[in-house]
Amino acid sequence: MFKRIFWLSAGFCFGVVAVSKAEAYVRANTPDKARQFVLGPDEDNVASRTLGGLIGEFNAARRNREDELSRKYADDMHR
Known part of the structure; x- marks a missing residue:
């Protein structure tokens, strides 16, 4: 670890x-x-823009995955 x-x-x-x-x-x-x-x-804020973009992309992917898992398990619970 x-x-x-x-x-x-x-x-x-x-x-x-x-x-x-x-x-x-x-x-x-x-x-x-x-x-x-x-x-x-805006040359002085490249790092903050990049970090903001990465965080936004991560959150979008996380939300999509959560929605996918929620649909999958909701369908499994109704069977």
Whole structure:
């Protein structure tokens, strides 16, 4: 159990570092127009927009799965 938590945490930390390094590289080495195309017009809030999008996508998938399971088990209870 603790190995999984360790590796999950290590992977998360590695991902955060990799994304921040990539974003810094893009900001430093690309022209303004290309940078706006890659990062969007609001360059300072890329992380919060991405996190918000991931949370929204996760919640939508969770709701869909809950609805699917509710329909399945409701049908099983009526038989």
